[in-house]
Amino acid sequence: MYKSKKVVVLLTSLADISAAVDQFNTHQFVEFLDQLVRINTTVPPGLHYSDFIAIISPRLEALGFALQIVKIPDEFVKQAYPMVEGSRINLVAIKDLGQEKTITFYGHMDVVPAPNEGNEKWRTDPFKATLKGKRIFGRGVADMKGSIAALIIALELLQKLDLKPKYNIRFVACTDEELGGKSGVYHLAEQGFLKGTIFCMDALMWDKYVVGALGDLLVEIEVVGMSCHSGLNFLGINAIEAIVPILIELLKLRKKVEARRSTVPGIPRPETPTERNMSPMLNLSIIRGGIKNNIVPGTCQLTIDRRLIPEEKIDDVTLEIMEAINRGKAKSSAKDVKVNFQYLYAPLKVDPTTSEARRMQQVICRVNNIKSDTLQQLALPASTDIGFLNDILKTKDIILRGVANASSNPHGVNEIVSLVDIFTFIKEILLFLAGDDLPATR
The missing domain is CATH 3.30.70.360 (Alpha-Beta Plaits)
Known part of the structure; x- marks a missing residue:
């Protein structure tokens, strides 16, 4: 980026975005992710959601997002998930940039339990983000606190680099995905908080484009x-x-x-x-x-x-x-x-031909050096609470992409995420939101 009083040249090419991301301090990311992993949001019981929100809220506010806390009615929670404890508090962050289109990024704050004894003994403390080589260990680093941290870092870089997003941006941090999401994204969708294209970050970093998921x-x-x-x-x-x-x-x-x-x-x-x-x-x-x-x-x-x-x-x-x-x-x-x-999760079907889906496929190919005619479309063999959005929002305009890979072992012992995948995801988000050398968004 080159500045003068009258001229601003924006970093909107992949080369410039990649250079900026590659210069980002790795330890700053690990420290941020560590803050999130240390908040034990294991479900059940699903406590400490407010503590998690307290960490990410100041960073989002500093970026100009308007924040709203959405508390799910206690009687609804008791009926849906009688095994949980505490309030179900979801965060909605909104930044209206005057654009015609909106992207809603979705992430869930909860994690599955992390047994740490016998055959399930971890190499590290599961509730700390521990960097070993180029991998980070910890419960939720792949599923999916790593994606949430990567998104916020990407949004901070977006502002630091004076990039102009082509979309209004929303981010929802939801509860209880691991139970089915009815006290999280399901409720937020019914209440109208999710707009435009839904970008689900609870997915994989791989050389494929996700077009669906199984129900459960x-x-x-x-x-x-x-x-x-x-x-x-x-x-x-x-x-x-x-x-x-x-x-x-x-x-x-x-x-x-x-x-x-x-x-x-x-x-x-x-x-x-x-x-x-x-x-x-x-x-x-x-x-x-x-x-x-x-x-x-x-x-x-x-x-x-x-x-x-x-x-x-x-x-x-x-x-x-x-x-x-x-x-x-x-x-x-x-x-x-x-x-x-x-009925825990509805099956999901994605339309890969929408303008934003085509744009994201181009982003994946550009960032990962994949020929566009070889990018395979594939459904997840797992389930996601995003599946309910097909019916609630009557939309298939949904993107699924995240930081986990085939060796991340989410839900298992020694859950890991690769730094390479983290920074690749950040590049993809930046290029998707602000890249000029991509197909038009209309």
């Missing part, structure tokens, strides 16, 4: 039998045996379900390496029965993880599962079968 339905089944002494088993009803007909019907359903294909490209299966479209999944994930070897088990619990493709409707999915359970129940000796459904 949790199914809990309890088969009720009758306990008794194992030496008098004819007096009882073995709940483990009673669940077998239900398991058989569910496995039959699984074959039917997983034969379906989405129009959205996904990760190919080993047996069909050329078939790239997503398919739904039905997983028998947890089974519990019995308390002692000499007691006929009186109950048996089964948990199902059902992943949905965008073409599926939740009502149809729950109906076919219930029908399979009832077919098994009719052949079972169970006294009762109890079923509970929890």
Whole structure:
């Protein structure tokens, strides 16, 4: 950037942006991320959201963002997530620059638990951002406090370099994504806080463009039998045996379900390496029965993880599962079968042809030196609370990009993020927001 009293030459090319980012002090970023990681926002219980917001708010205010705290009604939270504690406080940051279009950056503040003993022993303190070589360790550095820190640093560089964004900018820092997001982005979307193109930073840094994600339905089944002494088993009803007909019907359903294909490209299966479209999944994930070897088990619990493709409707999915359970129940000796459904995440479908999606694809190619005709489109095999926005906002104008990579091990022990990926993401944000040598945004 060259300044005089009358002339300002803006750094809007990739070369100039890259040079500015490469000069940024690595330790300043690590110190900022460390502040965020030290705030234990593990959910459940999901405490300390206000402490997290207190760290990022002054930096956003210094950039000219108007801030609004959105508290989710306690009665709604108790009904949606009875296991949590404390208030659900979300942050909305708005900077109106008089542009025709708006970008809303999305991030979630919560993290999953970080066990730190036995086989789950960390190399470092999980609630500190620890730099080792060119990698940062800590719970949430990849999912997704690293993305939030990178965005704020990018916005600070945007101002420092006098770059002119081509969009009005919003940022929402939300609660409880790891539980489903209904007390976070779901509520904010319903209340109208998300505008324009949604930029979800809870995603990967890779050589692909994300065009969707699976939905997630949790199914809990309890088969009720009758306990008794194992030496008098004819007096009882073995709940483990009673669940077998239900398991058989569910496995039959699984074959039917997983034969379906989405129009959205996904990760190919080993047996069909050329078939790239997503398919739904039905997983028998947890089974519990019995308390002692000499007691006929009186109950048996089964948990199902059902992943949905965008073409599926939740009502149809729950109906076919219930029908399979009832077919098994009719052949079972169970006294009762109890079923509970929890719709955790909706499937997501992204439109890769919107002007902002095309712009972001160009950004990814330019920053990462990828030929545009080789950039592969792919859906995530995981789920995200952003999926609900397809229905709430009636939009597919959604971008998914973040700092995690395939080796980051989010949700696992020794979660890491690469400094290279962090600074690549910062470059992508700057080029996307302000780059001139890209296709027009209209």
